[in-house]
Amino acid sequence: MSYQSMEEAQLRCKKDGIPFWKAVQIEDANERGVTLENSWKQMTGMWQSMLENLDAYEENLVSQSGMVGKDGGQMDAYRENEKPLCGDFMAKVMANALKMGCNNACMKRIVAAPTAGACGVLPAVLVTYYREYQVPEETMIEALYVAAGLGQIIANRAYLAGASGGCQAEIGSGSGMAAGAICHVRGGNSEVIANACAMALKNLMGLVCDPVAGLVEVPCVKRNVGGAVNALAAADMALAGITSKIPIDQVIDAMKDVGDKMDVTLRETGIGGVAGTPAGQAVAEKLGM
16 A cells, blocks of 8 residues: 555546555555455455454453543443434444454453544444444445545555654544544545545544553543544535545645654653643553553
């Protein structure tokens, strides 16, 4: 998946008359020297892992620090017994984002998308939609190629690691990937996909990486919820015909510039942001971190 820009990928789509997901699949197969069938099989494995791992959530299991674990179950209970302000579907998305983030903190198997810290965004959006609307599985696997292609372009032009570019590179990228992926599911072309990703990235630009006690738990797990909700909002705007006035490749370049200027205390060091608050420092001291 060696595209250096969305513009390059879109030119390939136009030249060969293929959708964005297929352009990504072809590059993946070529780069790794495998068949298209093998590429599809591996992506199917990723999709199956997302489904299985979401179902593996245990609401009474907490992380070793004790900070997270029950959040997904609490959101489910709220959705079932109250009337969520965001509606039932969005509440399910939020619960699933929490569940996957908690699974990561509790050392369960997850799919890094693009990182472990952002593992809840993509499955929260795609798996919830898949189960809610009975979408063909093939469409969801195509959507994963869309997400992977967007993630590779971001990686080539900027960062995916919080230590390099802040949480905008993790939750931000995951949100952009999810926004583009769900647009594909809803029939959006490469332009719609690009606009959705660009808007999602812009909404979270500048987001710092400030894990309390250096653990990928607080505020990381709840930020997966923000990333998932943001992805759906950006996707709806793009599907409505709203465009990003700044092209996606330039948005990614701007994200890199912001990450380069971000103080080191705000890049996964557990020093700045909420990690540096009295409450955050108290947790770190208690855990001996």
